[in-house]
Amino acid sequence: MLNAIETHELRKVYTSPAPKPMRGAPPSANGDPRGPGGGDVVALDSLELAVHEGEFFGMIGPNGAGKTTTIGILTTRVRPTAGNATVAGADVRTNAVEVRQRIGVVPQRPNPDRSLNALENLVFHAAYFGIPKKVATERAHELLQKLEIASKAEAKVDEMSGGQQQRLMIARALIHEPQILFLDEPTVGLDPSARQSLWAILRDLHAQGRTIVMTTHYMEEADRLSDRIALIDRGKLLALDTPAALKARTPDGSLETFFMSLAGHKLD
């Protein structure tokens, strides 16, 4: 099977605190990620991953585990300290432009272009990928329809709810038909029904054969959607397998228990 993504000995050390503050909880219940350099934070420590083409790949870990850093490196927005990674056959360090050409990214927090309306957000983003305006406009309307925000096409971004903005981010990530879709905790802050409908959209995208990499700290979400799940804690890969195989490794068949047995602390 071909690999859409490969990482080797991927390491990231932030010399100042990590860019995304860890929400809520202190860094870790039983270990300080701060290295010997005082202010240095080891976000990733020799991470080895291989994501297959067409796979729905879930990454689970507590806040500060290194999930966002991993997505950051794979989407060329964070420079690795050591090791290497290829995405759709292109090296993230030496061929970042090529990587960006082939990926779509849904960020943790919606970050639409606030100077543009919803439709313009999509059409301009498509233009950055060389898509002619006519094709882009058609695709944009189609996506807005599919994501059930067609009525907001001409709306200013500020007039859209959090869930609607998140859908707009998904549309933006898809408008240039990327080979690989990255989603960083896409359901954080969504209500249960918005979450369910996002799951349906993701299942549909997966069924079309797209490679999807999604981080989450909801076990249930990863369990329901993923072909395989990587459990990550303190920048290290703890386990990687299908949800069923991971659950089979504990007597109570729960991913939470399995994570706890490996990491020595709870997921949240």
Add this chain to the structure above:
Amino acid sequence: MNERTTYRVAPAKVFLALLSRDARVTRRELPFFLIRTLMQPLMFIIVFGSLLPKMGFMGAQYKAVLLPGILGVSLALSAIQSVALPMTMDFGWTNEIEDRLLAPIPIPLIAIEKVVVGTIQGLIAGLCVLPIARLIMGPIPGLTLAHLGETVFIALLGSATFSAIGLFMGTAIKPQQIGFMFSLIIAPMLFFGCAYYPWKGLDVVPALKYAVLINPLVYVAEGLRGVLNPSSPHMNLGVVVAVLTAMLIVVGWLGVRSFLKRAVK
């Protein structure tokens, strides 16, 4: 959907798409942008270029000194602000530049595109101020548009330099401090920029005359004086062009480096 075309794109085409995005946003915000950046120069034109000469406190000759300076101030303010202010927003809480940072183009070109947009906005501001100033000030002794090409060239070089300064300020200064830094840097820059008096006039304070040479506005104001009113005292145009070019290269490099630091962690 997965069977549809994936378009390949050259960086030049992405660059044009980024420009067209900024053109759309600028067009929409142009009146607000002009009011924001031109209010102060216009007030100066009214008071120092019209009222005081009418009251007899200033000679008509002063208008010839003031007009090129005001032009320099206008393009400096608009070029800096049109880059620095959006930049602090873009990299701030909303992080909305993300969609452009994900575009298939080398990241330094995204920074350079911002400088190009700032340069154009600086030129637009200058273009608006010149006729308004002439209208309010009335006839200006010695003013000529005979060297229009040179005038546009100096304005372009000055706008680009200030736009690069905007890129550096917008990316290197924390958003919480941008207001404070603007007051700290912009006010001295305007008043010690030889915009409201010729550089030669500083012969009376030699120390200041050489201290102000660090200020890019000095070269823009003096350069514009040289092309718009060649008979008035002004700095050598070769020096003006050489120093502005050097400043553009240095500040541009610093600005792109600072942008990269913010864009890729």
